[in-house]
Amino acid sequence: MKILHKQIFGELLKLFGLTVSCLLGLILIGRMLQLRTLFLSQNIGFLNILELFFYLTPFFLLLIMPISTMLSVFLTFLRMSTDNELTALKASGVSLYRMLPAPVLFCTICTVFTFIISIWGLAWGMDMFKVTLYESARKHSKFSLQPGVFNKEFSGLTFYAHQVDNEKGKLKFAFVRDQTKHGASVVVVAPDAEIISRPESAEVDIVFHKGKIFRQNNDELNVLKFGTYSVRLDLGKLLGDFSFSEVKAKDMPLSQLVEIRDDPSKAPPGASDRFHRKVDTEYFKRLTLPLGCLILGMFAIPIAYVFRGLKQQYGLVLSMGLFLVYYSMFSVSVSMGESGSIPPIYGMWAPNIMYVIIALLGMKYANEERTLPIVEWGTHIADKIKGRVG
Template sequence: MKLLQRQIFLELLKLFGLTVSCLLGLILVGRMLQLRSLFLSQNIGILNILQLFFFLTPFFLLLITPIATMLSVFLTFLRMSTDNELVALKANGVSLYRMLPAPVLFCSLCTLFAFFISFWGLAWGMDMFKTKLYYFAKTHSKFALQPGVFNKEFPGITFYAHQVDNEKGELKFAFVRDDSIKGTSVVVVAPEAEVVSKPQQAEIHVVFHNGRIFRQSGDELNILKFGTYSIKLDLGKLLTGFNFVEQKAKDMPFFRLRDIRKDHGLMPHEDDRFFRKVDTEFYKRLTLPLGCFILGMFAIPIASVFRGLKQQYGLLLAMGLFMVYYTMFSIGVSMGESGTIPPEYGMWAPDILFVFVALFGMRYANLERTPTVVHWLLHLRLPGRKEEAGA
């Protein structure tokens, strides 16, 4: 039995490592172009990109650990079932329950790992990600324009230049429109301008020479001539979607969420929607790690019941079942944040449902009985096979 448990545990670990690596790699590659597009110019080296991805890893690991746990257990027991190893073990008096110590230990370790990420790793990763992202924006980005193209990278500001020399920072026939002030529109036009970068201050200055300023406020229009006029731009505004001042529930440590739930006075300027997000995020940090153990146990009877199924079809089946879980989970998040239902109901519902299915399925799998619904699914193509045999 010790040898059996060791072999099952090692196979689970190998599949878990392979699954996490593949899923994490696919996610991070998909984010690469999105991350690079946050900057005006492509001056961020691959090592810097990898460093940013490393800090995003805890966020993604919290999402993929449950499915990686489920796939590892499912594929392991599906292989054992397909190779008739389960039949041989049961023929020698080893019941399904006696095979459980290894997967239980494996699922417990995955759950503890997910709890560690949920309680501490997620907030640390997001803090470091924002810090490094802002640092790279200051030290690596520069203002790069394309000639004859309107640039709207900065919120509320539109740039245009007929001729551009990005190496020297020189602009010819430059135009800028500033709508960042509510109710007021400012247009600056000049035959010449230059771009001065100040990375250490996270600022860029666009200096116009011998131009005009058109300022419109309501029905009033003012026109001013100038010799030199400078516009200051904050590089931090390049980071679309990253507000370094606003506190978001998804970026907070777990224990900070707990304290805010107990005392709303810690965030006196926030509204009810913010506190609903805090409640939802709090239960999300609890239910996702527990989902590792529940989905892992759920996968054992499913793999045993669908014995003989090819691994590629088994993989699709497992992914489909996880999508059911994740869809319920996403609906719970949306309804909890909107206030449609209490967050705890929506967040705990998928785990509770899958616990009952796992217990029910484990009993059937140990008795080597197939539920009627599964029996019907396995024989959907039976009439077609009979027709082929008759032909």
Template sequence: MKLLHRQIFTELLKLFGLTVACLLGLILIGRMLQLRTLFLSQNIGFFNILQLFFFLTPFFLLLITPIATMLSVFLTFLRMSTDNELTALKANGVSLYRMLPAPVAFCTLCTVFTFAISFWGLAWGMDMFKTKIYQFARTHSKFALQPGIFNKEFPGITFYAHQVDNDKGLLKFAFVRDESIKGTSVVVVAPEARIVSSPETAEVRITFDKGKIYRQSGDELNVLSFGSYSVRLDLASLLGGFNFSEDKAKDMTFARLSRIRKDPARAPNQSPRFMRKVDTEYFKRLTLPLGCIILGMFAIPIAYVFRGLKQQYGLLLSMGLFLVYYSMFSIGVSLGEGGTIPPVYGLWAPNVLYVFVATFGIKYANEERTLPVIELIQHFKERMRAEA
């Protein structure tokens, strides 16, 4: 039995490593494609991009570790079932319960790993990410405009210039529109402007000469003429629009979330919406790691039910089942943050449902019985064929 458990555990680890590597690779490629324009316009190297991605890894791992655990268990037992290894083991008196120590130990290890990320790794990664991206803004970033093209890289601000000399920082027939203040629109127009980047202060300044300012607030429009007017912008916002002064619940450690829930006076923002986000994030940090062991155990009876299924179809099936779990989880997060239901109910519901299915599924799989739901589906198919 020790040899059997060792073989199962080794196969689970191999599949887990492969799954995590593939999912992280896909996320990395997707993020690089999403931000390719930004990276091309800034003096940021590939090594710097990998550094930023490394600090975001805890956030991604918190999401992909449960599905990687489920895929590893599902594909391992599906292969054993397809190769008739499970049949041979049962013929020699080895029940499913005697095979469980290996997947239980593996899922427990994944759960502990995810709890470490949830409690400490996530906050550390986000802090390091913000620090590094601000450092890049101070030392690497530049602001470049293209002639005749509207630039919206800064959140809420649009730039335009008919002629641009980025080497000298000179603009001809330029304007900027600022909609960062809700309900107010400010437009600055001038025949000439200059761009000055200051990496040491992480700022960029655009100085307009002899132009006009159009300020609209509701139905009121004000027009002012000026000799010189400067617009100051934070370069950090150019690298992703991050608000470094804002304290978000998703960036906090689990211990801090617990303290805020016990004493709301410690919260940086005591609005009801922020407190709902704190509650939702608190239960999210608890339920996602437990999803590793729950989904892992859930995958075992599913592999038994769909024995003989090819691995590529099994992969699609398991991804679909996880999508159901994650959809329920996402709905719980949305309802919890919106105040429709308490977060404790919405975020625990998927785990409770999958625990119920996993418990009865393993019992039925050990007895080589078909789940009642599967029997109903088969009965319905036979009835449809008979009627046809």
């Protein structure tokens, strides 16, 4: 039995490594294709892009760990079933339950690893991602403000300066045109301006001194003099419309989510009811997704038994479809929890509870060499349809 468990565990690890690598690679390629124009226009190096995606890896892993675990277990037992290894083992007196230690240990390790990501890794990755993104945007902003060149990298804003000292952050004969408000155009002109960076909020203030404001609203034009006028820029807008100032529940460590749930006064100032609902939903999401590794892994074993003889490519499609059902229920529960339609505790646990029940029933039927009634009903209906078509 030790040899058997080692063989099963080794195959699970190989398939898991392949699955995680493929899914992460697909996500990376997809994101790079979405942002290819942005990266080319901002002249960001390939290593910087990889660094940014590395810090997003915990976020991606939290989502793909359950499906990777499920695929590994499903394909392993489907292959054993297709090659009649399971039949030979049963003929030798080895029941399904005696084969469980290897997949249970594997799924438990995946669950613990996902819990580590959920509790610490996700918040660390998002913090480092924001810091790295800010540094990229901050460094880029120095080069983008070139003397005598119109800068239109911020949507609705056009900057110009006749002289630029990026080291000191000084501008001479500067102006900005603001068209962010519909139906109105504001032009600010000043002989002197300065760039003030705010690393704590990833923002930059461009402060104009002793200039004029030309405000056009339809056919009306107003001219105002000022001593100091500031235009605040969110550097996240340079690299994909990220907001650094907004506090999001999904970026918080689990300990902070617990603190806010226990004491709502610890929430950020002005937090709305929707924010607290998002905190509750994110809290249960961090608990239920890691457990999904164990639950979906155990769920995959009887499913592989039921569909024994199925080719692996079809098995892959089938398992992806079953996970899609799980993830669709999970996504709907997140949306309903954040909107307040249902308490998050019920919605977030519902997919796991349903799949646990199916896994336990399926395990019992698979060990007894019986087929689930729902599969028999589906087969019966399919035969009827084929008969009518024939």
